[in-house]
Amino acid sequence: MSNQTSQPGSPAAVVFPRRYALLCALLSGFVLVGFGAVLHKAFSLQVLEHEFWLGKARLQSETTFRIPVYRGSVLDRNGRLLATSVHQFSVFVDPSKVPDKPGLARKLSPIIELPAASIEAQTKNRQGFTWLKRGISDQQRNLIERLQLEGVHLSPEYQRFYPFGSLAGQLLGFTNVDGKGLEGIEKLYDTVLDKEPIDCSQLRDGARRRISLHDQGSDDTDQAGGITLSLDAVLQAIAERELGAAVAAQGARAAEAVILDPRTMEVLALANWPPFDPNRYQAAASEDWRNRAITDLFEPGSTFKVFLYAAAIDQGTVRETDRFFCENGVYRLARNTIHDVHPHGWLTVPEMLMVSSNVGAAKLATKLGAGKFYQYIQAFGFGQKSGIGLTGEAQGLVRPWNEWRPIDLAVTGFGQSIGITALQLSSAVATIARGGVWQRPTILRRALRDSDQAEIRRAIQPARRVLKASTAALLTKWLIKATGEGGTGQPAVPAGYQVAGKTGTAQIVDPNTGTYSGKRYNAVFTGFVPAADPRLVITVVVHEPSKSIFGGTVAGPVFRNIAAEALPYLGVAPDRDDPNGKRSPTRWASLDPGAGPNNRQ
Template identity: 40%
Template structure:
């Protein structure tokens, strides 16, 4: 018989064995959980504890024109870094590296000492500089491949393409609009560290992965047409000593933009050297009063609503017409003009009377139908919608002035798109720049097709207006300088005063001159708009912008192999008529001094400055004189009623 103490000893032994067995089971279970079930998660945690990950610049897809010519590409370049704990002699390394990095020894040494581990020495280095650093064979200094954006054509299409930052995210233009499409996946650089956080030798412990390339874009732009537009626009701006300029070339049937030029321009490879104004795409971001180009849409709307006919005549009041307390003037005095002649001679009075017959509601509806007052939705960032007041806020003379493009503003892309609707038979197209998206293997990811937004006029009305616009370019019209040898051209000149920021009224000397049209007349291939901002030689679109239109059209049609039309006469050489100026305020009649009425503006044209001063002295006028030589332009026009308190100016140019 077992005594009681021995029995309890055995119980305690069995209890201890059971507890030990349970403990072993718990240890085995925990080991299985950690080493099998949680293996992947714990391995990642362990890697993070002994690895440092440095993100690398992702590679961007290329941008091509419609023919496949590269406009923007990404090239691989060496970026140099240092792992400071692996530099055996930091001051000596700084002394050797500083001259190659374009800095001083002290600055580089301070930069290296400030970093605990990893520091970039230079990003995207030229190959020659990278090789010189490699030749030093310094421990702790390494290289990794990163992509850099490069624009092989420099300034060509700069405002359309935009540019990228160091990230390299798109900052402007197509680069920004399609950033998520073009940008690839980010790469990385991994450096190994030991248990104390010290870097393992970089030659053995550093590895990485380059960023993957994004999708490629094919634009509607044609590099050659773009170059032609930029060249002729620059010539027009410089010849006329203007502030800036815009040119847009479109396919009227599709809305494809073949060229979008701005002057001044910039080089996207070094965009940081330019001021903000030079980087702005004026074709979509700047709105201006369109002036007489608006008469195209006025006449088209009036014909569509059948309130006028092509043969209707309007009394043009011999050049002076009072509306709502304002006087509208035409440069030349006409007793009566029919509708085609109102366009040909650009009569403001005739346009005002057509607008009166059309009425504010129908005119407003027509202008919004043509897209004014709203963005065109072109695939570029930063587009503005211009300014068109609600019809309920039109008062007094507004109907008359809006009829010929004053008191309303539009962008170049809006005007070109609206004129394209007349050229293509009445359809308002959505303008666009990206034709298709292609991945790195050449597969088409997305293809963009032409899009009709709405029909604005009938084909019959479009054909009628197109033939009327041909008269603008014919002999005697305001746009004879836009004629293109071998082709029939339809177009319209525009001249508009600019608002003075200081006085908030119209400037006496600053104008916007423009010409917009399409060619050939019967089967238009191109719609072209040229805008010249603040020209100093002449304010008239027929003088300043029309020659650039002609040059762009002639070269582009030749390049596109559009055959000349048979039986078309050569380009008209006669100078254009001047357009009608904007309306001037009604002035009170005055008396006379030595036979010259103080209330009537004399005709100063052709006079010398001395002769003008004599007339001023006799009439008591306060006239501002601009330039030197012979008088070529004046404000108000001859015969206008003025008082001695009104602003009057005369512009002179040197005699030939």
């Protein structure tokens, strides 16, 4: 055999030593492991730890806080805006991002009208979000934006706004700066009107300058729910205007009026004087926030005789032709003396009501008896809340009948020793206007808890018969006489309309002596109109008039003026010819919010 040698390029020439092959394998393994680690880390960062690192990035580039959103509106029965929410801006600061706190305070102080020392104090030793001022004007906003102050930012919010100013202020109530209801309807229906604040983030660039303000919430189209009241803003304005005029003319302390539609028992007006503007509620005395028509108790005086006579007729205790001797105006009962304003002798039952004899009422109450009288007092809704649902409503003061002495029974017959509210009195009088059927008054017509939810409907109110229909009809006839010629209620009658009503002049108990004051009175008138087909029940209470004191001359004209304007506004035609040929003027209240919050004629 001949010897053969390997030539270059042949297979044998590329055989490497084994150690080189092992080295290549190890190197490839390291590369694969490294590449796998990179892939694993990338997967971990992008997938497994994505939210963690995104949160870290947001902490460096965003400031997150919460801002209020649109609060639902409050409307009257005809769709007029009584309370709404409008855009505003507020200014806040992130103290940790303010390099020159004294300088910032000096620049902002004249713009937001706060002392520089107060602003500087807000920025010291604080981290994160700090309000400087809520609800700034557009001019203030523009000036702040021009300064581009580091760490200072503007936040869009909503401000509660009451277009008609003081109109129905005590009923509507108000909200705090964060939009939470504190009084009135705003508080009662806070869960319906309010929505949760939205999360809001402030984006910054690498130099920590503001980029934009965005939110994860909703815009104006996603609004909170709203409510519609039974209130009529025009009637409310008429009532408030007339109360204000009466308080001024009579030198009175305060007044209230209630207007009901007896057909539905809807409250059309719930007026108080003095008023207050919920746009500036801090400027008003806190006692003026009170809705006196439902919170303040007063002795009703002779208006309460209506319910005594109703009970006596309904029980058959007296007949229309029965007569009582009224003691010529002075009646001794045990150690007490009951007086009439004018002396009277023998009077029939309707005559006693027409001239408003206290002596006659005392004798009639005694004949009826405490137990039966108390039963009707409760049936008319006295001594208990009306059920309207408004916060702060008083239930009244009626002592159990078995605690009454003979004098207590007698004086309760003409409205002493009992405490009621104007709304309770209106509801009870409406029972007579409704033919003897009592029904709970209402203020809410409809509510939407959210824009995408179904309407919250007003529950049908329970009704109960208190009087026979014949009793209510007879009593109405007598109340018409009480406002006719010779009756104490004649000043309450508007031209062209027939009124069924009753006056009341009630002494006020002196808290220092515990006895009735000879100088302090409440003047009251309550009734319904037109008498034959009632459309309105109106109650007027004037507290402590200093000129005249009588219900007929003080509260009666307020009733008349309200009815004279309200009935034509509602399209109610006159139901009688006026002997003087007069007709009630059409002078409806101006309700143009653009003309100013209190521009009501």
